[in-house]
Amino acid sequence: MLRVEGQQNGESGYFxxxxxxxxxxxxxTGHIINRPFLLPDKSAKKIEPFRINYEFTGILKKNDTKxxxxxxxxxxxxxxxxxxxxxxxxxxxxxxxxxxxxxxxHYRHTLVKRKRSVGYWExxxxxxxxxxxxxxxxxxxxxxxxxxxxFKLLLKNIFGTMNVINLHGTxxxxxxxxxxxxxxxxxxxxxxxxxxxxxxxxxxxxKFN
Numbered sequence: 361m362l363r364v365e366g367q368q369n370g371e372s373g374y375f376x377x378x379x380x381x382x383x384x385x386x387x388x389t390g391h392i393i394n395r396p397f398l399l400p401d402k403s404a405k406k407i408e409p410f411r412i413n414y415e416f417t418g419i420l421k422k423n424d425t426k427x428x429x430x431x432x433x434x435x436x437x438x439x440x441x442x443x444x445x446x447x448x449x450x451x452x453x454x455x456x457x458x459x460x461x462x463x464x465x466h467y468r469h470t471l472v473k474r475k476r477s478v479g480y481w482e483x484x485x486x487x488x489x490x491x492x493x494x495x496x497x498x499x500x501x502x503x504x505x506x507x508x509x510x511f512k513l514l515l516k517n518i519f520g521t522m523n524v525i526n527l528h529g530t531x532x533x534x535x536x537x538x539x540x541x542x543x544x545x546x547x548x549x550x551x552x553x554x555x556x557x558x559x560x561x562x563x564x565x566x567k568f569n
Contacts (some may be wrong), residue, residue: 365393413437416536418564420445420493425517432464433536433564440480442466445493449511456502463499467491470528486530491538492549493525525560526553538562 363376363505366386373388413435421428430448437443445463446453454461470488481487500519506512526549540560541549 366397367393413443414533415567416564417567418535418562420518421561421563422518422559423561424559427514427517429514429518431564432567436531436536438479438487438531441468441491447515449508456505459502461499461502463493463495465491465493481531481533484532486532487538488529489531489538490528490541491525492527495519495522495524497523524553527560527562529562534566536562 362379363374363377365374367373371388372388372391372393375384375386377384416430416433416436419428420431431471432448432453433445434444442464445465446460448454467488467489468491468556469490470490472488477483503512503515524539528539529536529547539562541554542558543554543556545550545554
């Protein structure tokens, strides 16, 4: 429950809502407000976050089939998620019906046992991250439209019936290395989304302009 002291129609009280609710409700209390509001009679301005996005290139490899895809990770940001994944086909981003086929990679930092400065990756330090590549059913339907049967089969061998690939590893300004969470990585992803052993490897290097 979130509560914020305020006024409505000249009455003092507090606004409240559950964290996922879309709207606030007001509870009148009649209590005297003895401190000034942070922004009296003004609307708070929306401040856009400062973002620096990076591009990485490399492979997504499936160990049990010994197959891999060349991919581009677009708009990777050390602060904000998600970013986009493009599969490369003949050196270019894969398009079907003149539309780029895009997957989304959702990620976040994980806990570490030592203090680090704000923006520590800028000093060459590694970020410990955990993330998931989401493969919606619509993506598989688009794959079926591919004319190149060999490449279509390759994509099917890589993704199979997977809806999500859960990964963990490290990221720095130089590159990203992650492997799939396995059955032995307890509590970090639903049990039905993990295999007995890690099947996927993500290995990327930063693309410098």
